[in-house]
Amino acid sequence: MISDCPRVRFAPSPTGYLHVGGLRTALYNYLFAKRNNGKFILRIEDTDRARFVEGAVENLISTLKWCGLDYDEGPAKGGEYGPYVQSERLAIYKEKCEELIAQKKAYYCFCTPERLTELRERQQKTTNQSKYDKHCLNLSKEEIADNLAKGLPYVVRLNVEPDVIIAFDDIVRGHVEFNSNTVDDQVLLKSDGYPTYHLANVIDDHMMKITHVIRGEEWLSSTPKHVLLYDFFGWEKPVFAHLPLLLNPDKSKLSKRQGDVAVEDYRTKGFLKEALLNFVALLGWNAGDDKEYFSLQEMVESFSLERVNKSGAVFNVEKLTWLNFEHLRNLPDAEVLQALRDALADSEFKDGVYTDEYLLHVITAMKERVSFIKEYIEKSPYFFKAPESFDADVIKKRWREDTPKHLAKLVENFSALVNPVKEDYEQALHKTAEELEIGNGKLIHTIRLSVSGMGVGPGLYDLLVILGKDEVISRINKAVQTIKIQ
Ligand code: GLU
Numbered sequence: 001m002i003s004d005c006p007r008v009r010f011a012p013s014p015t016g017y018l019h020v021g022g023l024r025t026a027l028y029n030y031l032f033a034k035r036n037n038g039k040f041i042l043r044i045e046d047t048d049r050a051r052f053v054e055g056a057v058e059n060l061i062s063t064l065k066w067c068g069l070d071y072d073e074g075p076a077k078g079g080e081y082g083p084y085v086q087s088e089r090l091a092i093y094k095e096k097c098e099e100l101i102a103q104k105k106a107y108y109c110f111c112t113p114e115r116l117t118e119l120r121e122r123q124q125k126t127t128n129q130s131k132y133d134k135h136c137l138n139l140s141k142e143e144i145a146d147n148l149a150k151g152l153p154y155v156v157r158l159n160v161e162p163d164v165i166i167a168f169d170d171i172v173r174g175h176v177e178f179n180s181n182t183v184d185d186q187v188l189l190k191s192d193g194y195p196t197y198h199l200a201n202v203i204d205d206h207m208m209k210i211t212h213v214i215r216g217e218e219w220l221s222s223t224p225k226h227v228l229l230y231d232f233f234g235w236e237k238p239v240f241a242h243l244p245l246l247l248n249p250d251k252s253k254l255s256k257r258q259g260d261v262a263v264e265d266y267r268t269k270g271f272l273k274e275a276l277l278n279f280v281a282l283l284g285w286n287a288g289d290d291k292e293y294f295s296l297q298e299m300v301e302s303f304s305l306e307r308v309n310k311s312g313a314v315f316n317v318e319k320l321t322w323l324n325f326e327h328l329r330n331l332p333d334a335e336v337l338q339a340l341r342d343a344l345a346d347s348e349f350k351d352g353v354y355t356d357e358y359l360l361h362v363i364t365a366m367k368e369r370v371s372f373i374k375e376y377i378e379k380s381p382y383f384f385k386a387p388e389s390f391d392a393d394v395i396k397k398r399w400r401e402d403t404p405k406h407l408a409k410l411v412e413n414f415s416a417l418v419n420p421v422k423e424d425y426e427q428a429l430h431k432t433a434e435e436l437e438i439g440n441g442k443l444i445h446t447i448r449l450s451v452s453g454m455g456v457g458p459g460l461y462d463l464l465v466i467l468g469k470d471e472v473i474s475r476i477n478k479a480v481q482t483i484k485i486q
Helices: 020-035 056-067 090-102 113-126 141-150 197-207 217-233 263-268 273-281 296-302 317-330 333-345 356-369 374-378 392-398 403-415 422-436 440-452 460-467 469-482
Strands: 007-010 039-042 106-109 155-158 165-170 174-179 187-189 212-216 239-243
Touching (some): 007 020, 020 263, 020 273, 020 296, 056 263, 090 106, 090 155, 090 217, 165 217, 187 197, 263 273, 273 296, 333 374, 356 374, 356 460, 392 440, 403 440, 403 469, 422 460, 440 469
Antiparallel strands (some): 165 174
16 A cells, blocks of 8 residues: 655755756656655755765756656755755764764764775684774773863764674565674764765664665665664655666666767757657566556556566667657647757757748658757758759669759649649649650659758658749759769
8 A cells, every 4th residue: 555645755966967867767656656646856965075066956847847747845945855966965964873872873983995995804814894993882881981072083883783684675676684793883973974875864764764775786686775874763664666787788787888878968869758758667667558658647647566577677779769769740830940940050050040930841741851959950951052062872863864854844844833832733644754754763763852952851841832833944064064974
């Protein structure tokens, strides 16, 4: 049973960009919340000062906003359980940590970095596992007070009892058990006074009343530490769901080396938010049938954590490109029009003047042939400028000595047309072919080449109607003058 109003959170560390795996985590949390009338919370986990990146939080928020994953509570928005940025909650962590120390569930550790290095090296030689040896657990009250008074740097560690089984149930992975001997006495509070991820994460999930923790599998090995913390504090644990790893096509862990991992990179490349969301949703989840195309609303309606699978999900950019094609086709024309105008303003055609009507015709003609907005320009530049060159292979294959004569006759027949529509061009072409006693094909390919410079494109008569009679005639004449066969 899912509680009445489940509360879930996306808790990224601001690294400077939103990783596609992070987007998937955010999306699953969002879908789960929307599906179950819950709340989706954004919490910034910025306690690692060494990794602080200027502007990273703003970037994260704006990328989530671009994706359309609005959060109910979080930075810049507020909510009952704020602040939602961990660096603004330091006093809370310190106080809670002191409670643990008082109960001996955590302890001060004054070990120097040199001692820790020496310990690690020694352990690696013998046991191959490096764990803190609880040296400081045995310090007397007086020694601790003395060290603190002297201002010695310290950390606070979790006091993990040996030889116990730490167990929890995970919606995705089922029953999970860890032997506490494999769990280190994790640092909870660092020497700079900041909490580690583990301490802050558990305290915040509790205080923000998070009911379900939905996050990537890379955090599974941290979960026993969290379970211990919940138990030590005497708090109820949330439900856990660890999402499968994202893999490169060669099944290695998804890495920057094999392609882009930042949502921002995909956005810059022209992927639509609809396609990206649909794509990341399928990385580990399916609706129980083979449906692959989903709008955000459809995903909300079908999502459940029970349908998330354990095995790693391969990140396949071809599939993303296919989804982009599908979502682009289904985007309302008005949106495509605006995006095309933006793309034109950024292109060599920025000074061209095109009416909405003209561009909408171009969109209709090219819709089935483009996967990206920019391809409206790259694949059919001839809608924006007469061709200056002509495809050499098509010339070789189609252009004969008598082509200029054929096209001259065609121009004559086209000239006689008044406000021609598709059928008028078609009839005029057939008539020309008959008069010349040649097949239609001889004309079809050479006109296309003349008006577009290319051998492929939308339906020929659509192309002619969009360009308009005068432009068509002028382009054919120019092609006849330009194209020379060897
Ligand atoms: N701050 C962690 C991250 O960067 C959060 C992990 C979790 O959701 O617990 O992904």
